[in-house]
Amino acid sequence: MQVSMVENIRWKDLGHLFAVWFMILALEIGKNYTTTCSGAYWAVNLLQIPIAVGMSAYQAMRLYKGQRSIASKGDQQPRWSVWKLIVFCCCGTVAGTLAGLLGLGGGFILAPLFLGIGIPPQVASATSILAMAFSASMAVVEYYLLKRFPVPYALCLVGVATVASLVGQYLVRKVVALLGRASVIIFILTFTLCVSAVLLGGVGVDHMIQKIERKEYMGFGNLCMYTAKN
Numbered sequence: 001m002q003v004s005m006v007e008n009i010r011w012k013d014l015g016h017l018f019a020v021w022f023m024i025l026a027l028e029i030g031k032n033y034t035t036t037c038s039g040a041y042w043a044v045n046l047l048q049i050p051i052a053v054g055m056s057a058y059q060a061m062r063l064y065k066g067q068r069s070i071a072s073k074g075d076q077q078p079r080w081s082v083w084k085l086i087v088f089c090c091c092g093t094v095a096g097t098l099a100g101l102l103g104l105g106g107g108f109i110l111a112p113l114f115l116g117i118g119i120p121p122q123v124a125s126a127t128s129i130l131a132m133a134f135s136a137s138m139a140v141v142e143y144y145l146l147k148r149f150p151v152p153y154a155l156c157l158v159g160v161a162t163v164a165s166l167v168g169q170y171l172v173r174k175v176v177a178l179l180g181r182a183s184v185i186i187f188i189l190t191f192t193l194c195v196s197a198v199l200l201g202g203v204g205v206d207h208m209i210q211k212i213e214r215k216e217y218m219g220f221g222n223l224c225m226y227t228a229k230n
Contacts, residue, residue: 016055016059017134020051020052020055020134021134021137021138023051024048024051024052024138025138025141027044027045027047027048027051028048028138028141028142028145029141029145030044031044031045032145032146036223036224037223037224056089056092060080060085060088060089063080063085064080064082064085088113088117091110091113092110092131095110095131095132095135110124110127110128110131110132111124111125111128111189112189112193114127114128115186115189121183121185121186121189122185124185125185125189140154172184172185172188
């Protein structure tokens with residue numbers, strides 16, 4: 001049965017996401033008012049763990065007990081084992097870490113994961129993008145507070161990415177309607193992953209060679225000696 005977009009939104013689950021987002025964002029902002037590596041600094045950082053783990057455990061428990069289901073699976077709901085839920089939570093942790101630390105986009109991990117458990121390609125793509133929007137937005141705020149966020153450059157990229165995403169969605173819908181197969185999304189995702197891996201690897205090797213030629217230090221810096229630069 002077709003329903004409106006408003007009726008299709010799960011407001012309770014969306015509220016849980018926003019609640020976690022606001023709590024972790026508040027801790028991130030509070031961290032910037034503490035001394036690096038002080039007791040308060042580590043306490044604020046560690047408080048994020050029970051928030052994330054608690055919400056993940058709550059949702060995993062609902063899946064395990066059958067109190068919630070995956071709408072796109074219909075009547076063919078999978079049986080959730082404890083180990084499978086733990087693995088999926090770990091994959092989500094890795095995806096969020098990569099998105100926040102390296103800016104790679106955790107959707108590259110979540111989308112194949114969703115496809116692996118039988119989620120339709122359209123739903124897998126949309127869900128992974130929504131999930132990473134929360135962690136990516138927190139990374140944006142964090143880098144902005146560290147004064148390492150070039151606003152004009154970011155606004156330019158946002159504009160280009162928005163237009164490109166709308167055009168991409170339109171073209172994918174046309175291709176899926178023409179071929180009658182949603183699997184084309186999987187091929188697009190695979191191609192994107194391959195191109196990204198090659199480009200990231202090439203750029204990384206190039207930067208490493210340049211640093212070796214300039215005899216620059218390539219190890220880790222001291223976290224406690226870090227200060228934000230204008």
